[in-house]
Amino acid sequence: MKYSKIKTGCIDGFKVENILVEIDINSRSTLQTFKIVGMPSASVLESEKRVISAIRNIGFRVPNGSIVANLSPTSMRKEGSHFDLPIAISLLEASGQIKELNKSFFIFGELGLNGEVRPVPGIALFLMYIKERDQQAKFIIPRGNQGESVFVPKEDVYVIDSLKDIENLSLGIMDCFTPQYEEPVQTPFIVDFQEIRGQTFAKRGMEIAASGFHNVLMRGSPGSGKTMIAKRVPTVLPDMTREEIIESTMIYSVAGYMNTIIDKRPFRAPHHTASTSSIVGGGAIPKPGEISLAHNGVLFMDEFPEYRTDVIESLRQPLEDGEVTITRAKSVANFPAKFMLIASQNPCPCGYYGDKEIECSCSMNQIINYNKKVSGPIMDRIDIRIEVPRVKIEELMSKEDGESSKNIKDRVSRTAEIQIRRQNKLNGKLTNKELKRYAYLEEKAEDFLRKAAISLQLTARSVNRIIKISRTIADSFDSKYIEISHISEALNYRGRKIL
Numbered sequence: 001m002k003y004s005k006i007k008t009g010c011i012d013g014f015k016v017e018n019i020l021v022e023i024d025i026n027s028r029s030t031l032q033t034f035k036i037v038g039m040p041s042a043s044v045l046e047s048e049k050r051v052i053s054a055i056r057n058i059g060f061r062v063p064n065g066s067i068v069a070n071l072s073p074t075s076m077r078k079e080g081s082h083f084d085l086p087i088a089i090s091l092l093e094a095s096g097q098i099k100e101l102n103k104s105f106f107i108f109g110e111l112g113l114n115g116e117v118r119p120v121p122g123i124a125l126f127l128m129y130i131k132e133r134d135q136q137a138k139f140i141i142p143r144g145n146q147g148e149s150v151f152v153p154k155e156d157v158y159v160i161d162s163l164k165d166i167e168n169l170s171l172g173i174m175d176c177f178t179p180q181y182e183e184p185v186q187t188p189f190i191v192d193f194q195e196i197r198g199q200t201f202a203k204r205g206m207e208i209a210a211s212g213f214h215n216v217l218m219r220g221s222p223g224s225g226k227t228m229i230a231k232r233v234p235t236v237l238p239d240m241t242r243e244e245i246i247e248s249t250m251i252y253s254v255a256g257y258m259n260t261i262i263d264k265r266p267f268r269a270p271h272h273t274a275s276t277s278s279i280v281g282g283g284a285i286p287k288p289g290e291i292s293l294a295h296n297g298v299l300f301m302d303e304f305p306e307y308r309t310d311v312i313e314s315l316r317q318p319l320e321d322g323e324v325t326i327t328r329a330k331s332v333a334n335f336p337a338k339f340m341l342i343a344s345q346n347p348c349p350c351g352y353y354g355d356k357e358i359e360c361s362c363s364m365n366q367i368i369n370y371n372k373k374v375s376g377p378i379m380d381r382i383d384i385r386i387e388v389p390r391v392k393i394e395e396l397m398s399k400e401d402g403e404s405s406k407n408i409k410d411r412v413s414r415t416a417e418i419q420i421r422r423q424n425k426l427n428g429k430l431t432n433k434e435l436k437r438y439a440y441l442e443e444k445a446e447d448f449l450r451k452a453a454i455s456l457q458l459t460a461r462s463v464n465r466i467i468k469i470s471r472t473i474a475d476s477f478d479s480k481y482i483e484i485s486h487i488s489e490a491l492n493y494r495g496r497k498i499l
């Protein structure tokens with residue numbers, strides 16, 4: 001019997017299943033055939049052609065007889081071109097052309113027809129998942145993916161350029177196959193809050209939002225700098241922890257960003273014509289969408305009311321749970337999606353309602369409809385509402401730079417630490433029940449809030465939002481109790497009632 005087996009894996013949502021590639025060669029058969037079985041998808045079936053050409057072109061031979069490659073367990077649908085390399089190696093082993101590799105290897109890689117080993121999506125996820133389950137696991141991966149192996153010990157990973165390299169590896173010549181990469185550092189941002197002059201109110205609002213990871217809605221006329229402000233929010237969020245870097249890198253890896261380490265907070269800004277599946281994730285084999293690529297960072301949705309209603313509604317569950325569930329006929333996938341939503345919009349369709357200089361050309365009905373497009377349940381999850389006026393000429397011309405992102409980030413990080421110490425999560429993620437427990441309102445402040453609620457006709461929900469923001473403001477002053485001044489600042493961020 002000519003038989004061999006090699007371990008590899010298959011991605012199932014944001015999980016990895018171990019897969020065993022088995023090869024059997026029946027050399028008594030006079031016909032030369034090659035068959036892949038075990039629920040391969042179309043992309044895996046194509047593997048046959050690549051494997052045969054690659055083996056021939058690097059000077060090995062394709063054995064005579066009937067060859068069967070089985071991908072086990074057979075109950076699971078297999079997707080991806082990374083099966084090429086384990087199938088080819090298993091075939092070379094079964095036909096006795098190379099020495100058997102150590103059985104602790106898990107192998108991934110796509111083959112070019114010339115035998116070249118090409119990078120594949122998902123390597124970061126494969127390595128982290130398999131290593132966690134199996135401490136003995138070692139890996140052979142394409143050199144084009146080597147950066148993604150940074151989170152597992154270097155001595156357990158071998159990177160190759162060509163199928164030919166397997167010969168040396170099987171003979172124990174291994175030194176030249178050690179991965180080379182740089183440890184993740186916090187990559188510096190190319191933008192800085194310093195570049196924004198004026199807009200003191202909006203910047204302060206953003207600092208509070210960043211400190212508690214609160215979702216934000218900015219409303220203002222075109223040219224008020226909403227996008228400029230949003231882009232700079234990741235620059236003031238605390239440094240990513242190692243766990244966050246690993247998690248984000250795995251998400252990007254599955255989404256097809258190869259050899260990419262996410263070591264600074266992501267900023268994603270999908271266009272308002274984007275489909276639901278590109279925003280929340282989807283596909284026959286579910287892939288993460290924009291909300292997961294924004295995990296640990298910022299999702300910026302400019303012209304918020306212009307997005308399709310189903311897109312906006314699909315944010316509800318992720319905003320609540322910090323992850324998204326994608327249901328398909330045969331599978332359910334969960335991807336992390338803990339992001340800070342920054343939505344922005346004009347005050348009306350023409351953009352100038354309430355502007356001091358340019359007159360609005362919309363009818364009252366148009367203005368009302370435009371501002372009603374985003375449903376109550378979504379708006380309830382947006383704690384901070386900021387009105388952003390167009391900047392006055394004097395402010396734009398001022399030579400004085402704004403405060404640097406670094407200074408703001410120092411304060412944001414301190415405020416975030418206080419919250420983590422107290423309740424192990426940021427204020428923006430508190431449930432109403434938890435908020436009650438940690439609010440600590442001073443008696444005078446409670447009185448003040450009650451009166452404000454009556455005179456401003458606040459709903460119970462907006463009172464809750466005010467308490468939540470006040471909690472973050474109090475934390476920014478390292479104050480255990482919420483005082484009147486904190487509430488009065490928070491009242492500024494409830495948003496102006498239109499009409």
Ligand SMILES: [Zn+2]
Nearest residue numbers: 348350360362
């Ligand atoms: Zn208008």
